[in-house]
Amino acid sequence: MASSVYIETTIPSYLTAWRSPELSMAAKQQTTRKWWDERRDEFDLFISDAVLLEASGGDPDAAKRRLEVLDGIPSLSPKPEADEIVISLIERLDLPDRAITDAAHIAICIVHGIDYLLTWNCTHIANATFQPIIGEVCDAFGFSMPVICTPDQLMGDDDDS
Numbered sequence: 075m076a077s078s079v080y081i082e083t084t085i086p087s088y089l090t091a092w093r094s095p096e097l098s099m100a101a102k103q104q105t106t107r108k109w110w111d112e113r114r115d116e117f118d119l120f121i122s123d124a125v126l127l128e129a130s131g132g133d134p135d136a137a138k139r140r141l142e143v144l145d146g147i148p149s150l151s152p153k154p155e156a157d158e159i160v161i162s163l164i165e166r167l168d169l170p171d172r173a174i175t176d177a178a179h180i181a182i183c184i185v186h187g188i189d190y191l192l193t194w195n196c197t198h199i200a201n202a203t204f205q206p207i208i209g210e211v212c213d214a215f216g217f218s219m220p221v222i223c224t225p226d227q228l229m230g231d232d233d234d235s
Contacts, residue, residue: 079117080183081147082193083128083140083212085110085225090139103227109178109192109225112142117190119147122182124175150188155215156181173198183220184212191222200224 088106120145129140159181163169169177174199183191193199200222212219 075187076116076118078120078187079114079192079228080122080150080179080186080188080220081125081144081191082179082191082195082199083113083125084194085130085192086140086143087136088194091123100157105224105226105229106194109135109229111231120186120188122150123157123180124178124182125151128175129203150182150186151194152182153185156185158216159184159211159215162214166207166211167198167204170214171196180208180220180222183216184215187218188220190228191220192225192228193222195222196224 077221085106085145088103089110091103094103095101095149126141126149129144130137156178160174160177163177163180164174176195179193180191180199182188191199198204205219208222209219
């Protein structure tokens with residue numbers, strides 16, 4: 075069975091955006107496209123209603139492109155335990171109100187036993203200082219913690235030797 079990957083909203087955003095003139099942003103876009111083209115088929119992909127809601131916002135043309143790449147990816151159903159985990163994450167991580175959806179992405183992965191949460195959100199999701207706290211929350215609720223990573227971290231080894 076393939077490992078499961080939750081596609082957080084930044085992934086389709088970087089995947090479908092026009093090439094950025096900003097070097098670091100363009101590099102993330104290129105890495106995202108490379109992961110999408112070369113690695114995504116090796117995993118079972120999942121999203122949630124939160125991803126669809128975020129992806130549908132903003133510029134209508136950009137939203138259309140984001141939703142097109144998400145089409146056909148199974149959406150994880152809500153589970154009551156996720157709400158309790160969201161509250162705990164918000165409190166423990168001292169997240170601002172605007173990051174409630176970020177906590178929801180993490181909680182959805184936790185309660186569904188997802189192996190990897192793929193994101194470019196390194197402020198509220200793939201933040202190394204948050205990892206031990208997220209692990210403690212998982213332990214407190216009796217769940218395993220997903221690996222929270224960026225596409226470059228989930229690329230694998232390109233070395234054929």
